[in-house]
Amino acid sequence: MSRYIRQTQLKDFGPVGQKKLSQSKVLVVGLGGLGLPVLQYLNAMGVGTLGLMDQDLIELHNLQRQVLYSEQDIGRLKLEVVHEKLSTQNSQTHFNLHDSFLTKDNALEIIKDYDLVVDATDNFPTRYLINDACVLLKKPFVYGALHSFEGHVSVFNYQNGPTYRCLYPNMPSAEEVPNCNENGVLGVIPGIIGTFQALEAIKVLTGIGEVLSGKLLLFDGLSQRSTQIGFKLNPKNLELKKLQDFYEPLDCDVVPAITAEDFQSLLDSKTDITLIDVRTEEEFTERNLKKAINVPLDCLELASNHITSDDTIYVICQSGKRSEIAVKKLQDQYPNKQFINILGGMNKIASLCP
Incomplete structure (x- = not known):
């Protein structure tokens, strides 16, 4: 048959x-x-x-x-x-x-x-x-x-x-x-x-x-x-003639960022850093980085408890989208600090260190 x-x-x-x-x-x-x-x-x-x-x-x-x-x-x-x-x-x-x-x-x-x-x-x-x-x-x-x-x-x-x-x-x-x-x-x-x-x-x-x-x-x-x-x-x-130069939502604000590869190298160097994870509590519990502090994006006002004396603070989420939003908000709140988004977020970090 x-x-x-x-x-x-x-x-x-x-x-x-x-x-x-x-x-x-x-x-x-x-x-x-x-x-x-x-x-x-x-x-x-x-x-x-x-x-x-x-x-x-x-x-x-x-x-x-x-x-x-x-x-x-x-x-x-x-x-x-x-x-x-x-x-x-x-x-x-x-x-x-x-x-x-x-x-x-x-x-x-x-x-x-x-x-x-x-x-x-x-x-x-x-x-x-x-x-x-x-x-x-x-x-x-x-x-x-x-x-x-x-x-x-x-x-x-x-x-x-x-x-x-x-x-x-x-x-x-x-x-x-x-x-x-x-x-x-x-x-x-x-x-x-x-x-x-x-x-x-x-x-x-x-x-x-x-x-x-x-x-x-x-x-x-x-x-x-x-x-x-x-x-x-x-x-x-x-009538399209070619692809656009980039495919991301248009945004006039430039968000400081670091690649997941460079951030992983920073972690491997044992450098002391401040890292804020803006995913939900459930996502954070499932998998997180040891240095990370969980402050969900919708509770970002609580980040003040974790803003240290460090001039540079890293921000991560699952894909890099929520952390980008968080960086913009935190930068407005704390203009004397530098907040850096981790591109690709936990998804990319996981692919580097499964």
């Missing part, structure tokens, strides 16, 4: 649809709550080539929604674990492993080799980067986003249809961006939205059904209701 007989016996799919899948190449950016269900279904259904892209390590708090991982996988690279497990699920699939985050420097070179990109990320800069690269390369991409009990799905740049910028023209500022580490998401919601994304990918690759192009699907998990909102193409968004 054929492995894919339950698909090939479908009148509107058949052997032709299966052949299209086997010849397809899909890049999935992000191996978290959205990326895992996307990959498990595309892999099981017979997509010929899957690109896996991430550089994060598996942490305990991931397991609540990233259900491919187990407790034994904590501390390992997501990329390695996903490759191992998907290879046992379908030995016929060819995998391309991209051990990096998507950046302005690598986006065009990587995406050009794929038919479709699935955005399984959790941040605005990468979404705008994926969009712009896909517009330049004329590649469609499947979008998914999460917030609390809700999720969004759409398909952009499909057959010269609307782009991400047609729906969201401007990137929000750092202060406007909701933070998933603080706001949270119900564990099952990524599975639902990721499965929706996998379905849209199958439709794009095989030409069956009606693709969510020019439509934003809004799913409310608490009411089990979904709504579709239509939006139109702004032709100017297809």
Whole structure:
């Protein structure tokens, strides 16, 4: 019996649809709550080539929604674990492993080799980067986003249809961006939205059904209701000639920063420093640096208890976003001190010292 007989016996799919899948190449950016269900279904259904892209390590708090991982996988690279497990699920699939985050420097070179990109990320800069690269390369991409009990799905740049910028023209500022580490998401919601994304990918690759192009699907998990909102193409968004110089929220303030590599060298040198960790208490308890003092971002007024005689104070969070906000606020409060943001935060530190 054929492995894919339950698909090939479908009148509107058949052997032709299966052949299209086997010849397809899909890049999935992000191996978290959205990326895992996307990959498990595309892999099981017979997509010929899957690109896996991430550089994060598996942490305990991931397991609540990233259900491919187990407790034994904590501390390992997501990329390695996903490759191992998907290879046992379908030995016929060819995998391309991209051990990096998507950046302005690598986006065009990587995406050009794929038919479709699935955005399984959790941040605005990468979404705008994926969009712009896909517009330049004329590649469609499947979008998914999460917030609390809700999720969004759409398909952009499909057959010269609307782009991400047609729906969201401007990137929000750092202060406007909701933070998933603080706001949270119900564990099952990524599975639902990721499965929706996998379905849209199958439709794009095989030409069956009606693709969510020019439509934003809004799913409310608490009411089990979904709504579709239509939006139109702004032709100017297809006139893009090159990638932007950078993909971060525009900000006139220059925030002093240090790379995670340089900060790790500072720690290794045993230099006495003051380090404030502005993550939540739960995040801090799960994993922290020995020298760190936990002052959550929403309790930043308590930092006064820990402002020492040191002229320079380092600030860290999970990814570098909340700590950047904290540095701005602390600098205003204590103009005679220098506060330095640690780029990449605990995510980057963990990748240096797993």
